[in-house]
Amino acid sequence: MSGTGKRPSDLRSDGLREAGAGQRPDPLREAAATGGLREAARTGEADSSQLALRMSGIWKSYAAVRANRGASLEVGVGEIHALVGENGAGKSTLMRMLAGLFPPDAGRIAVNGRDVTGWSAASAIRAGVGMVHQHFMLIPTLTIAENVVLGREPMRGLALDMAKALIEVRSVAEQFGFTLNVRERVRDLSVGEAQRVEILKALFRGARMLILDEPTAVLSPPEVQELWRVLRSLRADGGTIILITHKLDEVMDVSDHITVLRHGETVATMLTTNATPAGIARAMVARDVVLVSVPATLPAGAAPPARPPLPAAEGASRRRAERAASLTLLQVQSLTVKGSRREPRVRDLSLTVSPGEILGIAGVEGNGQTELVEAIAGLRPVASGSITLGDHDITALHVHRRAALGLAHIPEDRHRRGLILDYSVADNLILGRQASFAHHPGGTFDRRRVLENARERIARFDIRPVDPALPARALSGGNQQKIVVAREMGGDFSVLLAAQPTRGVDVGAIEFIHAQLRAARDAGKAILLVSAELAEILALADRVAVMYGGRIVGLMSRAEASVDRIGKLMTGALEGAAVPA
């Protein structure tokens, strides 16, 4: 293997899977990994029957979104294969097609050498392909055994043969080394145990190929270690495991092979022993520049430039920096926010945003960005800490009081929060300020002013079609987002929360929205920009903070920011700990 030294997990797994490893053409794999794409090596590999799975040229679109664009994936029998990529890279879509939840638009899927393209979920289960979803599908009031046998209950006549069920479930649990009391009720289990029950359920149905969709998202570190133990013992037993994740330490810890997806395409395949976290991170986040408005992102490893080459931005930038030193408009101090299951989603986080500054928050989605923004906006209770807007402590204020104090908010999900889709464009353009359009509070709307407001915003923000009476639902994604932007940025505000402001909109609208954000910054507004698009952060932000696990793990000026550096921080690698590749 590679000369970098083996990690304990490798030593252990080698011992466990001698038989499996012996059958596999290891030299070829080495060649594949060193040669870049494994595909090249595969062509010379006669023994493709050893592949548990081969997906090739997979295309899949939902409406306007292309989730998979010619993605491919090859997984050998008896390996733990990590499928990595950012949110939206198409990992889950690819795996759902493998599990038979829906067919691909194009491409082929072969399991154990048999073409199964477009099969049903039932046939996938019969063929031993089991998927453990991110969200558990267990019945809390039933016991582990009852949950596991659900749908395949051993019967005695018309009655459930509970004794037999217990024996069967116990034997499967023992076979794979699960430490579970099968008579315990699921509602009394920890999250980690519940997940093991999900895995047990799949195994009970005869799964030989197990797909795990971000299984560690809800686990504590010891639970993660327990999960790895289970997965390794499955592998030792000849099972094949596909692990969807975006956490690099996990990939390095437990996988044998890695496939990286980006924008729905397979961009790299490597042997874990030859991979470095930095290399995987680069493959995950390095983006081709797709947007005209975005200045060139840095090639990995290049020296950071002074500032993105924005013409005539230098003077303004300096002025901004001077103002920034003097005061802050938004201050978040030691903020802790809990999620729906009381787990901390934002942990003791502090940040400040100054007038004339865009603070960009980069990070893989799901690391607390949503909760942070919602807590500042007043949509989520704060467990501890404080939020200050100008001179006002707004920690406990209601949403509309915050708005009155100058807080604007472009929410990350316009279909859920940002718009009322069945309301007209005009009615959507007053959402959040509806009180000021009534003759007296709670009274009749001044229809004339509502319409005037709509006409003015529609013209200024170029919302099309020009028709205030049209329901928001009828507009394109870009124009819907422009309604939100026009409403939030068209009036008076001092601080703007912009969460994923250009998600799912066309290139023209992206440019327009970026221009609006820059103009607001130059007009002295304080902007907190949260984006999953690294390119967007680099194009707009004056300072970049990286969130991971509910904390800011890195804070740097734009000049110090690079794709490489942010990319590593995004995936949880500690600053300074990762050795340059």
Added chain:
Amino acid sequence: MTAVTLRARAEEAFLPPIVALLIALVAGDLLILSVGQSPASVLAMMLQGTWGNAYGLGQVLYKTTTLICTGLCVSVGLRAGLFNIGGEGQLAAGGFAAALTGLALPAATPSVIAVALCVLAAVASGGFAGWVPGVLRARFGAHEVITTIMLNFIILAALNWAISTGLRVPETLHTHDVHAGAVAPLASVIPAFHGSAANLSLVIVLAAAALTGWYLFRTRGGYDLRAVGLQPEAAEYGGVRVGRVWTRALTLSGALAGLGGINFVLGYKHYYEDGFATGYGFLGIAVALVGRNNPWGVVLASLFFATLSQGGLAINAVVPRQMVDVLQGVVIIAVAASVPEVRRVMRFGRRGVRAR
């Protein structure tokens, strides 16, 4: 607005009731055939007994009046994303309060004042009966379907107890006659309606429908209410206090049902009688669905269901009366399957909006 969206809106508004009507017609024909009668002659008999003579029409209008109230009650709830099934109890509470107020007032009270006070009492008690599940929902997350059904039992049982233990005229299940606060019969304006139960409550109720429409579509309160019903999370984002809107909507909803109580108590019998509300609460759901939760749609749907109900009596001689009940059921199922609001409300419980 473009022609296309206008057409789409018109289709969404009118298609479900039209489809439901057609289904009712076909199902009705089949039912009539199944009992060996000619659909044409039975339908003709039905029309003659309802819209064909002044008395029949008066009876239809009387039933329409109560149905508008329970229909509006359900509509306002649904607009806020809440399923108020408590219309029946709220209606009974309204009628009872109107009767008590009328009994308490001296007989010499000027009619305008007495009617106003009785109406106020009906609205207030119905509103209170709606406020309770509203608060339970907003504060404790208790699902309004459960609480309103349970409150139906509680209210109806309490009123039954009150009537049967003391307030009644012996040997009956109704109160003494109310002398103050009587609403004049419709016949006092249009003599042809003489003998029918129709009364000027219809005018008050139509005014309430107009007011409800104004509130829902022209005011900020209605804007917030509908926003909560359509997208609670967007409403929350827009600074709407979702819990307060829930409470307000159920209170208003209950008040509208309570108003319906005056039709029977002040306009028709002039006393409260146990069981007068029976059936109206649930029929209100059908009215709201067919009326597409629009106040004027509710008025039209009330006319339709009142016609069906009165028509059932008219054809009683040749066709079993239960047939009309079956027909009503068919219409409700047909509409329920085609109305988007129903699907939205059924989905509602799964959404994670906190009441604050």
